[in-house]
Amino acid sequence: MATQKTYLVISALGEDHPGIVNMLSKTILEHGCNIEDSRMTVLGGEFAAMLLVEGKWNTLAKIENAIPELQRQLNMTIITKRTGERATGRNLLPYAVDVVSMDHPGIVNTLAGFFAERSINIEDMATTTYAAAHTGTTMFSVHMTVGIPSDMHIAGLREEFMDYCDGLNLDAVLEPLKG
Numbered sequence: 001m002a003t004q005k006t007y008l009v010i011s012a013l014g015e016d017h018p019g020i021v022n023m024l025s026k027t028i029l030e031h032g033c034n035i036e037d038s039r040m041t042v043l044g045g046e047f048a049a050m051l052l053v054e055g056k057w058n059t060l061a062k063i064e065n066a067i068p069e070l071q072r073q074l075n076m077t078i079i080t081k082r083t084g085e086r087a088t089g090r091n092l093l094p095y096a097v098d099v100v101s102m103d104h105p106g107i108v109n110t111l112a113g114f115f116a117e118r119s120i121n122i123e124d125m126a127t128t129t130y131a132a133a134h135t136g137t138t139m140f141s142v143h144m145t146v147g148i149p150s151d152m153h154i155a156g157l158r159e160e161f162m163d164y165c166d167g168l169n170l171d172a173v174l175e176p177l178k179g
């Protein structure tokens with residue numbers, strides 16, 4: 001019988017400076033744990049990290065005990081939360097969604113509303129703004145991964161999504177997630 005893995009989610013936020021990833025990963029390694037998944041980025045002048053750390057309950061406890069000192073050393077706010085393995089009860093098909101448009105408020109909320117109304121979970125999302133070539137117009141780009149229930153009619157959903165985005169002047173793609 002396979003034993004259920006134990007996890008700790010670590011969220012860290014603070015002023016960006018060299019060495020943050022080194023200190024976080026060193027602390028995790030020194031306490032006998034492993035980073036299974038992570039997202040790290042610089043937002044404005046702040047470094048933000050979310051890590052899924054796997055380990056035995058007692059090694060995760062050692063990391064939790066080391067957090068106050070790590071916060072002090074890195075001058076960051078660090079929050080931890082225990083979690084278990086992700087439930088896989090529903091048959092979900094992973095799809096990639098890419099949307100680009102001229103930047104304006106409410107794009108993320110509009111897209112989130114479309115998927116929420118259809119009980120489609122947004123599992124991962126990244127957004128960015130950039131200057132369009134030649135014109136310098138501020139553009140907005142969204143990339144997300146969604147979990148579409150396997151009993152949903154994909155062609156109908158895609159057509160509905162494309163019509164929805166066309167009506168909002170959003171250039172969009174909805175396609176199966178590729179490896």
